[in-house]
Amino acid sequence: MPLALLRRTALAGCLLAAGPLAAETWPAEDWSSQPAAVTPAIQALNDYAFPSRDEAARTGVRSDALLVIRDGVIVYERYAAPTTQQTPHLTWSISKSLFASVLGTAYGEGRFKLDDAVAKHYPPFTAHPDVKMGHLLNWASGLAWQEDYEYAPLKSSVVAMLYTRGRGDMAAFTAAHGLGAVPGTRFRYSSGDSNVLGASLKSMVGEQAYADYPWTALFEPLGIRSAVWERDASGTFVASSYAYMTARDLARVGLLMQRDGRWGERQLLPQSWVAFNRTPFANYQPNPEKPHDAVPGGQWWLNVALEGKAKPWPDVPEATFAALGHWGQGLYVLPAQKLVVVRYADDRDGSYSHNELLKRVQAAFGEQP
Template identity: 35%
Template sequence: MKGIVLFVTVVLLAYGIHYFWVLLPIVSGYGAKHICSSVFIADFSEKHRREDVDTFPMKYATFNINYTDLSVSSSMLGFAPTKAIYRNGLGATLINELTEEEVRNQKFNVEIMSDINQDKIPWPMGDQMNDEVFPSHINKIQLEDAINDLFIEKDPANLIRTRAVVVLYDGRLISEKYASGFSKKSKFLGWSMTKSIINALIGILVKDKKLNIDESAPVPEWNNSNDPRHSITIRHLLQQQSGLDFKEDYYAKSDVTEMLFLRSDMGAFAASHPLKSKPGTQCYYSSGSTNILSRLIRHTVGENEYHSFPYRRLFSKLGMNSFVMEVDPSGTFVGSSYSWGTARDWARFGLLYLNNGYYNNEQILTEEWIKQSVTLGGVTQYGQHGLHFWLNTGANNDSHTRKFPNAPADMFCASGFNGQNIFIIPSKKLVIVRFGLTRTPEEEYGANQFLKNVISSINL
């Protein structure tokens, strides 16, 4: 009996050591990349940088910030050394597979957003607010109470750490609030809200007639008509129905963590995966699909245009002058996860969709594209996915199956890790943005009740 116990103990110990040994480079890489972005893009305080990585086992990582070469080096108890570098217009990039010299020597036509004072430009292209009377049919006190409540920590064991909230009504910014240390100038990481940025970029190319989302996705690895992946369309990728055998698990070494923290060409890595199911028959959330799309955009617009494309065709047209999309070591935007902007700029992005693609006297996205983006995909029976947006339709329009039952069925949202959200509610003329650092189960910060409280402040 003692021998069996000893054997089991040794096996479990060996498994544990192997598990953490495999995980160390991923944890170290996450820390180096995030701290690099936090320092050189967002200019976070040391307090907030540490708060972002204060989880096990990352809290035991060591970070060295080099302000001379704009880099951050990280290791875990002296093991798994990693390095991320910052480049203006390209953000922070984790060095993987390619050497640092190879990455630094890359030459791209980068678009640097003009440094204009938006305080003197009227909203929404700028930050100057009109001196209009507050809408009489909105209960201002009730609205502010709803927002303030999101900044109150009710459970010390499960902090929600709301950092920013912005509320737009009928295109007008009617309320906003920031946690201590943050302001309207602070840049926030959208995490998977970046996926919805990819939706817009694909939509622009569809409007330009450069892409047809119902044709086979022009991915080099799938060009052969005999390849079963040749039947994957851009729509399949946007609806999370590609059928690729890609595992999305952030708490182990999986396809998604290997892609984000160990690979140089994330889109190529994701595209290399075989099929697990027939395209269009199963829905499975995959960041790999988004990075395939980001690489596809690169191939479509070409090298001379790619790195300026989001800025020229989207961000500058919306007044999103703070925005930064980050690239992988190969130079492709990490469309699944890495973009930074102020809460107001993320709200501007939401306003584009509230206005059916029309913004500042220009039809940037077609109304048909917006309609398709917020239409439930064929096999998403639980009422979740449109085209890289989350929906609130519920199965068979049943409110009991909605993720946010207190919000209308026409609400759709962009959603990111740790509780980042843009809620767009056309029937209520609302765009609601929330940023925070929420690590409670399912990143629940009370969003459903918060939405109810905001909506009920509007008396129509």
């Protein structure tokens, strides 16, 4: 689908503007907290998210933090040492969705369009003139990229980018890859695509403003104080992987997305941008061997049912969307239930289930009091 049509589809799917603000709860310097009394459903959530040591060894599920926000109020919060309420936790690939929100502010300022050639904002991409900004946002650049981690490190583009020959200038390393498909025709998850987005922002806002832009554009308006974002040796934010923040601060981004880009009376992200984030990539082909893989949107992950494919997380609403990271990091938004869930973790064997956690969260907190 052409990007112009995709953009119109996103605009058409834009949610209606919110109603009166008076009844809403927003976090100030701190969150309002009303922890729920422990019920059988909450105990079931505890048992899954924070199993005993023996059970954790058996299942491989290890949560560092779990936070549940309902309608702007904390209703559940628990941590496992050494992580605490004050710990800026590594988010891994949640960073991609965070940077998409940073880009959303630049998009709202008119600094780029989805149809722009990437080379307009990042000149090393002149070798790939047909790659558009929207392609990068859908992980559909067409580059011959290999996103393998522990299981195939010698063939991995991402391991080379983050840790060896590409770490000095990650966007340039990505740009040096050849094409493996026509841009926009194939989904292939790529941390390289995300880091080129990180480099593209630099020319949009200028070198001086770039260093502080995630803070001035997004974090400070949301009241986020804990954020740390690593940059590579070229000065580019590692948009793919290296943002850190507390669970409570990450939840602020979730609440922003749950309320369609609005923070109080300010429309911080354009509604059309949030709608694009939540629009499935038109040419996505599900992997039949991985039926529970979420569907890619605009640097966010979606629970939508596609033709021939059921919802990836069958026990929660189709409107659920998420930012996900390596080893079990998750920021989940359930709009109809007005729920935002943050999970930090150190899962290592792939046994953790997004659906199982969210099913238990919904059972415990999905009904409004």
